[in-house]
Amino acid sequence: MDRLAQRAKSTARLLAASSTKAKNDLVLAVAAAISKRKDAILAANGQDIAAVKGRTTAFVDRLKLDEKSLRKVIDGVRAVAKLDDPVGRVTDFTTRPNGLVIKKMRVPLGVIAILYESRPGVTADAAALCLKSGNACLLRGGKEAIRTNSAIADAIEEALTARGLDGAVGFVRDPDRAAVKELLQLDKYIDLVIPRGGPELTVMVRKESSIAVLSHDKGLVHAYVDASADLSIAEEICFNAKVERPGVCNAMETLLVHEKIAKVFLPQMAARYEKAGVALRGDEKTRRIIKNAQPATEADWDTEYLDLILSVKVVASYEEAVAHIAAHGSGLAEAIVTQDVALGRRFQREVDAGAVYVNASTRFTDGGEFGLGAEMGISTQKVHARGPVGLEGLTCEKFVVTGSGQVRDSRA
Amino acid sequence: MDRLAQRAKSTARLLAASSTKAKNDLVLAVAAAISKRKDAILAANGQDIAAVKGRTTAFVDRLKLDEKSLRKVIDGVRAVAKLDDPVGRVTDFTTRPNGLVIKKMRVPLGVIAILYESRPGVTADAAALCLKSGNACLLRGGKEAIRTNSAIADAIEEALTARGLDGAVGFVRDPDRAAVKELLQLDKYIDLVIPRGGPELTVMVRKESSIAVLSHDKGLVHAYVDASADLSIAEEICFNAKVERPGVCNAMETLLVHEKIAKVFLPQMAARYEKAGVALRGDEKTRRIIKNAQPATEADWDTEYLDLILSVKVVASYEEAVAHIAAHGSGLAEAIVTQDVALGRRFQREVDAGAVYVNASTRFTDGGEFGLGAEMGISTQKVHARGPVGLEGLTCEKFVVTGSGQVRDSRA
Numbered sequence: 001m002d003r004l005a006q007r008a009k010s011t012a013r014l015l016a017a018s019s020t021k022a023k024n025d026l027v028l029a030v031a032a033a034i035s036k037r038k039d040a041i042l043a044a045n046g047q048d049i050a051a052v053k054g055r056t057t058a059f060v061d062r063l064k065l066d067e068k069s070l071r072k073v074i075d076g077v078r079a080v081a082k083l084d085d086p087v088g089r090v091t092d093f094t095t096r097p098n099g100l101v102i103k104k105m106r107v108p109l110g111v112i113a114i115l116y117e118s119r120p121g122v123t124a125d126a127a128a129l130c131l132k133s134g135n136a137c138l139l140r141g142g143k144e145a146i147r148t149n150s151a152i153a154d155a156i157e158e159a160l161t162a163r164g165l166d167g168a169v170g171f172v173r174d175p176d177r178a179a180v181k182e183l184l185q186l187d188k189y190i191d192l193v194i195p196r197g198g199p200e201l202t203v204m205v206r207k208e209s210s211i212a213v214l215s216h217d218k219g220l221v222h223a224y225v226d227a228s229a230d231l232s233i234a235e236e237i238c239f240n241a242k243v244e245r246p247g248v249c250n251a252m253e254t255l256l257v258h259e260k261i262a263k264v265f266l267p268q269m270a271a272r273y274e275k276a277g278v279a280l281r282g283d284e285k286t287r288r289i290i291k292n293a294q295p296a297t298e299a300d301w302d303t304e305y306l307d308l309i310l311s312v313k314v315v316a317s318y319e320e321a322v323a324h325i326a327a328h329g330s331g332l333a334e335a336i337v338t339q340d341v342a343l344g345r346r347f348q349r350e351v352d353a354g355a356v357y358v359n360a361s362t363r364f365t366d367g368g369e370f371g372l373g374a375e376m377g378i379s380t381q382k383v384h385a386r387g388p389v390g391l392e393g394l395t396c397e398k399f400v401v402t403g404s405g406q407v408r409d410s411r412a
Numbered sequence: 413m414d415r416l417a418q419r420a421k422s423t424a425r426l427l428a429a430s431s432t433k434a435k436n437d438l439v440l441a442v443a444a445a446i447s448k449r450k451d452a453i454l455a456a457n458g459q460d461i462a463a464v465k466g467r468t469t470a471f472v473d474r475l476k477l478d479e480k481s482l483r484k485v486i487d488g489v490r491a492v493a494k495l496d497d498p499v500g501r502v503t504d505f506t507t508r509p510n511g512l513v514i515k516k517m518r519v520p521l522g523v524i525a526i527l528y529e530s531r532p533g534v535t536a537d538a539a540a541l542c543l544k545s546g547n548a549c550l551l552r553g554g555k556e557a558i559r560t561n562s563a564i565a566d567a568i569e570e571a572l573t574a575r576g577l578d579g580a581v582g583f584v585r586d587p588d589r590a591a592v593k594e595l596l597q598l599d600k601y602i603d604l605v606i607p608r609g610g611p612e613l614t615v616m617v618r619k620e621s622s623i624a625v626l627s628h629d630k631g632l633v634h635a636y637v638d639a640s641a642d643l644s645i646a647e648e649i650c651f652n653a654k655v656e657r658p659g660v661c662n663a664m665e666t667l668l669v670h671e672k673i674a675k676v677f678l679p680q681m682a683a684r685y686e687k688a689g690v691a692l693r694g695d696e697k698t699r700r701i702i703k704n705a706q707p708a709t710e711a712d713w714d715t716e717y718l719d720l721i722l723s724v725k726v727v728a729s730y731e732e733a734v735a736h737i738a739a740h741g742s743g744l745a746e747a748i749v750t751q752d753v754a755l756g757r758r759f760q761r762e763v764d765a766g767a768v769y770v771n772a773s774t775r776f777t778d779g780g781e782f783g784l785g786a787e788m789g790i791s792t793q794k795v796h797a798r799g800p801v802g803l804e805g806l807t808c809e810k811f812v813v814t815g816s817g818q819v820r821d822s823r824a
Contacts, residue, residue, distance in 0.1 A: 107761075358815065359815045371508060401768070403769065409656070
């Protein structure tokens, strides 16, 4: 493990100095190598699938690759070559009275470790994003996908070796959990760890790592329909945010409704939800309006259902809605529906989340929808990168200072 | 500890919503409260000083406050009120084809924990920087300064309570080390931990913390004098970087000299250093030119002397200098002296450090010198904030998205 990380670090310097064109060519070569070896990759995937017989369909679906889904993975890698390169961007910072010209320059982080679970496509797209942003990386996938991931990693290594960059993508083949714990202590080589998986993985990484972590906790997302809302807009947004794809992190889990419009809005909304098979859990005020809603318990306000279940609360004021969000939100995405522009702005200022919406569905919280191209994930933390993380989140800025012989007199 | 952190978190929301004027008034009120209680603070400091009899002069100096140094602390707090407020700054990000307007808004982090050692002035300036940037904070100073810090904390609390913000600065009075370990686990309340002290403190915090850490490891700073340098500029910079204040992190520890100019440059530089009492440790090539230099061991290239000692190496090329810096630099600051503009730019691109200088002393690596006003420290990490950390490093950006009823169709 130490050797793998050390190789990544020494190759990182070469990558950091590579031109955008050289990095694009490298990413395209990775795509070509995966494409060339696609039969071997699909065969390896067949073995992985055979070995997990008896697991849930959802589990097998995440693990499975076929011609079509592998082509999507390859297209995803190719698309990364087309993204803008954030590295090398220089922005003015200040010119000091002594004539020092201080600028900021965007540079790669160095070595990024990515820990993920069953989806083998991550091996290719995480490698592509790291290479394009000038970073070396260490990848560690789920043990059930070990054969598929190894076959993809072999293809990537072939493309790297042809360009003298072998080791820039280090794939951890050791299936033992101890290997991960060892990796999380290698702060002399690794600059950032990104866990991409369930909350257990994230909590473990945060606890064990002496390296900086970029993570996604969970999505406990609210939509608040204010008394000033256009109710037809509210209905579309609340329907979309819950129903369009309930199993993802940016789907709504709790609906907050101002009491002034609850009697009009909730019955029409409930009818719409009922047709879509959404089970409602309401507080007392809600249940006075929607008789067949189950009672919501305290635990409901903190539960990420990831399913066709919605908790509903009627609030007496904007302030009560915002306080509820502050107490229960996970900081991923929050929305208000209102025709009052000033109130919308206030919500955007006051609500603490990676993405704060006025009159739009929280389902847009996604790198592609934000125009970032591919994304490495959605950060629910506040430090380093917040919200959808694209290439820029894999870089940092350093100060570059140009003088003409200035020296300091600190006693002056 | 849990209660202290919980109070900080609940007050953080009020602070985040405060106007710049309200925060400035609060910071000035803190300064006034410290000024009003100055006799009590100086008396407490006298007790702390009496209790550390027998410690080194340097230690006692760091701990000691008198009328003059306390006034400087108070002036420092007042100066924070004058700094630009980064909170609330909105920058355009993108407008999407579907009409969604996506911007970024700068907001406070929330709750920041700061762990520091003997200097009691940190209690006041860390609190001021956090309050001005809209953050609540938890402060934990060295146990030798406990009486002084408590007296300063009492003054701060008085100013906060008068404005209904009690708890916004939580001072940890428990002298037990276990209290720190407990604090480092409170990731549900605390958003960032900043250790301000020696390497032992930083390493311990990185290891124990499940919270994001902003840290300063050490300063192993190089200056490289290229063959293309103006040697009189080189002499002034190399003298200043080593001698002006050798005990600080941005002072130079290793001088790299191109072999083409070494025979001319090193003798004149060595004479200048000798007069200033700098002890030189050189590699073989250096010792052929400076006969009385001690031999440098491998350990020297990695030693932060913080003293009038300098290791010197003669290199055969720019590439050898940059490779030496990559192997031994701590990522704080690095400098090149050259009249070749293209080479200077290349050095700024290729060298991986928080501040990369062309033709200026690394001693400028400081929040004040960068125009940031006061600083919370200098980050040697790459994640979140790099180089001198001012108010902006205590904030983050969130996305604010404004629509007119947009919903997502992910199958489209």
